[in-house]
Amino acid sequence: MDVIKIKSTDDTPTIILDKDSGIFEISGRSLPEDVTTFYEPVLNWLDDYHEEANEKTIFAFKLVYFNTASSKLILDILMKLEEMHEDGKNVLIKWFFPDDDEDMEEAGEEYADIVDVPFEQVSYTL
Amino acid sequence: MDKSNVKGFLEFVYDFYRSMKAHEITLVYEGEITHQITKAFTSLTESNMAKESEANSVQKKVFHVMVECLQNISKHADSFGSDDFLFAGRGIFMVSKGKDDYHVTTGNVIENDKIVELTEMLDHINILDREGLKQLYKSQMKEGRLSEKGGAGLGFIDIARKTGNKLEFHFLPIDESSSFFLLTSSVSRNL
Numbered sequence: 001m002d003v004i005k006i007k008s009t010d011d012t013p014t015i016i017l018d019k020d021s022g023i024f025e026i027s028g029r030s031l032p033e034d035v036t037t038f039y040e041p042v043l044n045w046l047d048d049y050h051e052e053a054n055e056k057t058i059f060a061f062k063l064v065y066f067n068t069a070s071s072k073l074i075l076d077i078l079m080k081l082e083e084m085h086e087d088g089k090n091v092l093i094k095w096f097f098p099d100d101d102e103d104m105e106e107a108g109e110e111y112a113d114i115v116d117v118p119f120e121q122v123s124y125t126l
Numbered sequence: 127m128d129k130s131n132v133k134g135f136l137e138f139v140y141d142f143y144r145s146m147k148a149h150e151i152t153l154v155y156e157g158e159i160t161h162q163i164t165k166a167f168t169s170l171t172e173s174n175m176a177k178e179s180e181a182n183s184v185q186k187k188v189f190h191v192m193v194e195c196l197q198n199i200s201k202h203a204d205s206f207g208s209d210d211f212l213f214a215g216r217g218i219f220m221v222s223k224g225k226d227d228y229h230v231t232t233g234n235v236i237e238n239d240k241i242v243e244l245t246e247m248l249d250h251i252n253i254l255d256r257e258g259l260k261q262l263y264k265s266q267m268k269e270g271r272l273s274e275k276g277g278a279g280l281g282f283i284d285i286a287r288k289t290g291n292k293l294e295f296h297f298l299p300i301d302e303s304s305s306f307f308l309l310t311s312s313v314s315r316n317l
Contacts, residue, residue, distance in 0.1 A: 033161035067193050068280035
């Protein structure tokens, strides 16, 4: 499978989707000018990955900021992972939040409530 | 401009300056709100707040509110008007800093037939408590599709949640078909 590697900018996150190395990560800031276009390749990639998923998929979100337009697309990504989980694949979401950022912690809790997929909250120090 | 006009204009500039100072306005802009403008204003305000050692949590909240307010204008300001002047994506944007809080204020032209819907939405948000806002945000995120312009309809709810304050808004009539929509949100500096 193709590897997706997008370098972060001041308004878009780093994205790494690498099946062979088992790295699935979205990190940084997300307020792209056009969220739908920005996240489209990620959603398409996940559709392809669904068919040939690794034995275990640990998907890490390590965002420091995202706008409301991005929040909907993050949910779309989580729903793709939920579908994989429903199909019996081994999927774990790791939601990283800075230990002093209650809003980011709460955002993780909300997503965990909405989607039915193993979800782990991990705090870290910036 | 002839000489007396120039003098009058420069006096206006001074009045404008004093008025800005009196209202503690740190940033004011009128025009089209683009993504570049949004990036420039947020990073300018961020660096000012960092210089003034504003608490991290305050900086984050102001940043959140600014982004959502600016995107509201860029995506929702109405695109009507005569051919030589379009209101689409245009408006006034203002940040002011008082002793106790920051205010982020926006103003843009809207069609009168949107006033009822907008008022209902904002009134509804304003009566909800923290938990109610959280539930509304979750259900909107789940059910709301992104509009073709990419607005998720979540901006107002997010502002109310992040600031913990009511959204103050007002409509001023322009003519039979349009009004000026003003919205101001405040972020407390003593969190």
